[in-house]
Amino acid sequence: MLAKALAENKKTNQELLICDLYPEHIRTLTQNKLDQSHENCILLTDSSVWAILLLLIQNGYSASESHLILNPGLDGKSKNKHQNLQKLFSGSKQVSIPTQPLPCKISAAAILSPDEPQLEDFIRHFPDWITEIILVWDCIESAPVPKLQRFHRAEIINIHHPLDADFSAQRNRMLKNCSGEWIIYLDADERLHPESWDEIRLMTSCEACNGWYFPRMTFYPDQNHCRIGYGLWPDLQLRLFKNNCNLRFVNKIHEQLTGLQGASGILMDIPIHHLTHLLKSREKIESKLENFNLSTGGHFSHQLGSELPSIANNLLSPRKERKVGPLLLPDICMS
Structure with missing residues (x-):
């Protein structure tokens, strides 16, 4: 086995990361006790290419300081997946955070249901430099919606339209009403840490990138733990992007943004805090998943399992002793 041979023959001052x-x-x-019998040998695994990438970068590994070897024994689908990881890791590069924000109007936006919990807190958590907040409500125009203007200095623009099981159409109504040069959007059960907003504002001045992904941490069973597995981390979300007339969401559910011009990157140390399990009952979440299922016309089945694996948040965060900067992604297609 290649891993075992490398571990046995590497020099003592070398680190082997598998x-x-x-x-x-x-x-x-691990059954062969490779991690116990060979010093300075680290095993890293996850079924997600993106999880491996973030864990590598967050723990100080980079292509410039590592010698990458693709296992020659791989073939078929396994070889293709590991080649994608190799290309992604090799082609990504960290970029500097601009020191000063350029004058720029930034729109915040959300699609909401009138009965969402803690909407006042959601509105308050946007910083003062947001100049407009576009809210698209899942209801008819005559239906009452929470009065949120008094909770923020920005202009709040309310749009009323039933969701009709089409999230992309609702997101596109949101885009249509955003007049800012940049757009950031969140859901009602999502928050960003107060200290993150200044960096977000600075990154709109980064000329190398026109769209930024955020890792998303779904807290469960409490705010100190995060759900993992099944693609639930890092669950990258493209939520900050430069506005242009070609932007459009597609897919009724699991909507995706198209029309972004230029490169994209990841704001590595600015996770979205997903509070759905802290704010909503299991019954509410199951009801939402049932609406998702109706939106797909039976093509997908979303279910809330009885076992929800989680891990301590700090294990999925950058080391405290090092600052992890924004990561510019290579221009490759990941499956």
């Missing part, structure tokens, strides 16, 4: 996108492979290695 990355695998198939957890069952790592289980085989």
Whole structure:
């Protein structure tokens, strides 16, 4: 086995990091006690390419300081997946945070249901430099909606239109009413840390990138733990992007933004805090998933499992002793 041979023959001052996108492979290695019998040997596994990438960068590994080797024994789908990881890790590069924001109007936006909990807190958590907040409500125009203007100095623009099981159409109504040069949007059960907003504002001045992804942490069962597995981390969300007339969301559910011009990147140390399990009952979440299922016409089935694996938040965050800057992504297509 290549991993075992490398571990046995590496020099004592070398570090061997074994990355695998198939957890069952790592289980085989650990059963052979590779991680215990060979010093300075680290095993890293997750079924998500993006999870491996973030864990590598957050823990101080970079292509410039590592010698990358693709296991020659890989073939088929496994080889393609690991090649994608290799290309992504090799082609990504960290960029500097601008020191001063350029004059820029930034629109904040959301699609909301009138019965969402803690909407006042949601509105308050946007910073004062947001100049307009576009809210698209899932209801007819005559229906009452919470009066939120007094909770923020920005102009709040209310749009009324039933969701009709089409999230992209609702998002596109949101885009149509955003007049800012940049747009940031969040859901009602999402928050950003107060200290993150200044960096977000600065990143709109980064000429190398026109769209930024955020990692998203779904807190469960409390605010100190995050759900993992099944693509739930890092759950990258493209939420900050430069406005242009070609932007459009597609897909009725799991909507995706198209028409972004230029490069994109990840704001590595600015996670979106997803509070759905802290704000809503299990019954409410299951009802929402049932609406999702109706939106797909039976093509997908979303279910809330009885077992929800989680891990301590600090294990999915950058090391405290190092600042992880924004990451510019290479121009490659990830499947």
